Amino acid sequence: MTDLDQTPVVNVDRTRPAALRTAACELFGVEYPIIQTGMGWVSGAQLTAATSAAGGLGILASATMTLEELGQAIKKVKARTDKPFGVNLLPNQPDAAQRLDLIISEQVPVASFAAAPKADQVSKLNDAGVVTIVTVGAKRHAEKVAAMGVKAVIAQGGEGGGHTGTIPTSLLLPQVVDGVGGSEVVVLGAGGFFDGRGLVAALSYGAHGVAMGTRFLLTAESQVPDSITEIYMQTPLTGTVVTTAIDGAPQRVIRTAMIDALEKSPGLLRFPRAAGNALQFARQAGISLPALVKTGLEMKKDQELTWAQVALAANAPMMTKATMVDGDAQVGILPTGQVVGAIEDLPKVADLLERIMSEAEECLERLSASE
Ligand SMILES: Cc1cc2nc3c(=O)[nH]c(=O)nc-3n(C[C@H](O)[C@H](O)[C@H](O)COP(=O)(O)O)c2cc1C
Structure with missing residues (x-):
């Protein structure tokens, strides 16, 4: 049994x-x-x-x-x-x-x-x-x-x-x-x-x-x-984009002014904000700083990432929370499939x-x- x-x-x-x-x-x-x-x-x-x-x-x-x-x-x-x-x-x-x-x-x-x-x-x-x-x-x-x-x-x-x-x-x-x-x-x-x-x-x-x-x-x-649902409902089949600007890995999101701005900003400028978001996410998910660093070291080794890429990896959850929980599409991201349209x-x-x-x-x- x-x-x-x-x-x-x-x-x-x-x-x-x-x-x-x-x-x-x-x-x-x-x-x-x-x-x-x-x-x-x-x-x-x-x-x-x-x-x-x-x-x-x-x-x-x-x-x-x-x-x-x-x-x-x-x-x-x-x-x-x-x-x-x-x-x-x-x-x-x-x-x-x-x-x-x-x-x-x-x-x-x-x-x-x-x-x-x-x-x-x-x-x-x-x-x-x-x-x-x-x-x-x-x-x-x-x-x-x-x-x-x-x-x-x-x-x-x-x-x-x-x-x-x-x-x-x-x-x-x-x-x-x-x-x-x-x-x-x-x-x-x-x-x-x-x-x-x-x-x-x-x-x-x-x-x-x-x-x-x-x-x-x-x-x-x-x-x-509701305000975020409304954005999804109005997005056409052509309204999404795959971007690596959020966390380094390709992610499909609704194309917003924020995503356009993020894609234009040089990678190095994205890093401090990503690092800040990574720390905030760790606090939110109940992860201690030593545990975060240990995971970062493992990711660096396993996936051959730079520290900037490691910080970016923890960036996406905070940017998704801004929309999905706080309802703020000015700073957050809206992950979606093309099927939204x-x-x-x-x-x-x-x-x-x-x-x-x-x-x-x-x-x-x-x-x-x-x-
Ligand atoms: C808002 C959003 C958040 C997602 N978060 C996760 C996640 O935490 N873990 C995961 O395995 N996949 C995640 N995905 C991917 C979905 O689980 C699923 O594989 C994908 O949406 C399928 O494509 P579809 O949107 O065309 O149905 C997410 C997708 C969306 C739209």
Whole structure:
């Protein structure tokens, strides 16, 4: 008996076509092959619980929470639903080991990593019966984490929100499916999904479901301030940009005057502000200064970064908090997928999931019609 035997039984809607009941549903113990991804400052207990309660898999973003806040958020989700949910984390956070212990002791069914975890992190979670997911942007990354024993990958194409690669979803997804398809690894397409046609397209590439960020950010249960939601709703398909000016890694955000100014400012001028933000983020996330320096040293060594790049890496969370929590688009950033331009409403999560599943069903019927 594993810890996951505590996972509540899901009421399966057996009227859905078998094609929509995929290996992702089996692995996560959910009704629909739809995942609401971890989004810093955005996917808190309310959104996560709403998604899981409605039959998808909700994921709490933990990188922007202290360990204590994460513990409280897990309890809040459990108080709202007995369905499976997950926690998203950064593998190199200074207190990653304690976060994994918390996930295991709280019997959280799923842990998702924003980037490649360490092999011992995966084996620890596997031994405890926690299902592991990793977001990847290339076939070789998927193969690497599959070899570690990870159970699922989110293949995020370049059109996706937040930190993102350059390969579009339409090319990345078949590559990743070909790379790890022979194994038991569950593949989820991400980047640009918002409706049932997209879900069927992902399944036709050989994936087992979709993972969506921006679509869930724009729902009734998302707690993003109204003024910021309004900016998202008005952004067209062409209104986003991928920039390295925020933290050194390519990140897709809404193109604002602030981003244009940041891109024009010389790198050296960005560094002092980034360093200040890094310290502020460390305080916010409950990270001590020695622990911050230790992580910085590890990042410098592992990823061959300069100190300026290390400071920039902790910059993005504070700039996201300015918008998502404080509602200030003058100083903050608005991470988003290009799909923002295709989204026209702010539905309740349960209605959104029902709509996507009905559209997917209609799509399958249309494709299989004999005439
Ligand atoms: C506001 C925002 C914050 C995000 N924060 C995180 C994060 O903390 N961890 C993570 O793994 N991915 C993060 N992402 C990426 C999403 O989890 C997801 O992979 C991506 O949004 C998928 O693309 P889509 O927006 O086209 O659906 C974030 C995305 C957005 C839009």
